[in-house]
Amino acid sequence: MSQEASPRLVKGTDTLRARAKHSQAMFIVIVLVAGLPALLEGFDTSLYAFGSPYILKDIHAHNLALLGLIGTAYALGIAVFSLIGGVLFDYFSVKWTVMIAVAVFTIFTLLTGYAPNVVTLFWMRLLVGFGVGMFQPAIITLLGDIFFETRGRGVSVFAVFFGAGVFFSPYVIAPFLPHVEIPFVISALLSVLVLTLFAWIIPPVYKTVTARRAGFRNIFTRNVLFLSLSIFLFGITLFGFRSYFSDYLLFGLHLVKSQAATIASMEGLGGLLLAFPLGYLADKWGRKPLVSVASLLVMLGSLFVFSGIGRVGFLIFATFLFGAGWGVYVDLVSALGQDSVSDVVAGTVTGWLLLVFNVGALVGGPLFGFLLHEGYHEAGIIGIGLPAVLAFLMTLWTQPIRTSNIVSD
Numbered sequence: 001m002s003q004e005a006s007p008r009l010v011k012g013t014d015t016l017r018a019r020a021k022h023s024q025a026m027f028i029v030i031v032l033v034a035g036l037p038a039l040l041e042g043f044d045t046s047l048y049a050f051g052s053p054y055i056l057k058d059i060h061a062h063n064l065a066l067l068g069l070i071g072t073a074y075a076l077g078i079a080v081f082s083l084i085g086g087v088l089f090d091y092f093s094v095k096w097t098v099m100i101a102v103a104v105f106t107i108f109t110l111l112t113g114y115a116p117n118v119v120t121l122f123w124m125r126l127l128v129g130f131g132v133g134m135f136q137p138a139i140i141t142l143l144g145d146i147f148f149e150t151r152g153r154g155v156s157v158f159a160v161f162f163g164a165g166v167f168f169s170p171y172v173i174a175p176f177l178p179h180v181e182i183p184f185v186i187s188a189l190l191s192v193l194v195l196t197l198f199a200w201i202i203p204p205v206y207k208t209v210t211a212r213r214a215g216f217r218n219i220f221t222r223n224v225l226f227l228s229l230s231i232f233l234f235g236i237t238l239f240g241f242r243s244y245f246s247d248y249l250l251f252g253l254h255l256v257k258s259q260a261a262t263i264a265s266m267e268g269l270g271g272l273l274l275a276f277p278l279g280y281l282a283d284k285w286g287r288k289p290l291v292s293v294a295s296l297l298v299m300l301g302s303l304f305v306f307s308g309i310g311r312v313g314f315l316i317f318a319t320f321l322f323g324a325g326w327g328v329y330v331d332l333v334s335a336l337g338q339d340s341v342s343d344v345v346a347g348t349v350t351g352w353l354l355l356v357f358n359v360g361a362l363v364g365g366p367l368f369g370f371l372l373h374e375g376y377h378e379a380g381i382i383g384i385g386l387p388a389v390l391a392f393l394m395t396l397w398t399q400p401i402r403t404s405n406i407v408s409d
Contacts, residue, residue: 069366105128
């Protein structure tokens with residue numbers, strides 16, 4: 001890192017850390033406002049995932065493989081900008097990084113609902129991914145890097161808001177189907193509201209410490225290497241699941257829209273209800289065991305969903321398990337990654353892990369589409385369940401971190 005102070009590191013009294021230390025109430029307000037972009041991500045992600053079969057039909061694209069292809073565009077956008085967003089956290093103003101990213105997201109989540117053809121839809125989802133890719137690592141690092149003792153709970157706020165977005169969006173879009181324009185207008189309006197709150201509450205300077213030199217290679221500790229393998233495999237699982245889950249419910253199992261919406265919403269409810277308790281336990285017992293617990297829930301949920309048992313009650317339970325795990329898995333992996341490196345590269349390691357996650361996501365949708373000729377059950381077990389099992393095993397090789405690496409102002 002350059003020896004010159006960046007906007008994040010300049011001397012000053014009004015910093016995010018200083019405000020957070022001022023009172024517990026201010027700390028809570030900052031954490032809640034900082035976590036709001038996750039609500040946008042979850043809402044948009046689930047809007048598109050639930051509505052995508054209808055969107056493709058509306059633009060006369062009837063090849064099921066396109067579900068995976070368009071999902072890949074979104075993941076590609078996030079992958080390209082994940083590392084950039086993490087590095088910007090370490091070198092640039094966190095506030096402006098997030099605000100620019102949310103502005104980009106706002107424009108293209110709106111335009112997603114009005115895409116007239118496959119090519120335009122591909123570009124809209126790619127550009128939504130650019131916005132998410134930039135703000136996701138910055139927000140997760142911000143929430144995790146305020147205080148070591150609250151890192152698990154901090155990042156779990158991202159998961160709670162994300163879960164809320166995933167939970168509510170199927171109920172928002174279902175009454176409008178097969179039309180999707182108004183739900184994406186709602187997504188854009190929510191984004192404008194979040195942008196306004198972020199601009200008002202979050203100060204431009206994150207913290208004041210002496211800038212230190214740290215190379216990119218310093219992030220590759222033992223933990224980060226195994227976490228990278230785990231989150232790569234998880235990316236395959238998640239985007240295979242998200243690209244085809246709605247189609248599986250609606251057209252594979254032939255459920256009515258209300259049943260499918262209820263089942264799909266459980267993916268968000270699991271994270272909404274359990275993310276913060278899991279984050280609390282991560283602070284109490286250590287991040288390592290809770291990363292494994294989250295990964296185990298993902299593994300069980302994915303195997304249950306595609307087990308061939310098509311009863312609605314069982315699918316609600318299985319989807320809840322899956323959502324409870326993946327709702328907080330990425331955030332706890334990021335927290336353990338931050339534990340495992342120097343404070344000065346907290347943003348960079350978060351960006352790296354999210355980059356690897358989204359590289360895996362690039363594989364997930366197309367892999368499921370390739371396997372789909374074998375049937376939903378077989379494609380789900382091989383393309384989603386197996387990577388989830390391997391991702392869980394990788395978490396067992398990580399080591400616990402108990403000592404704070406955060407440098408005080």
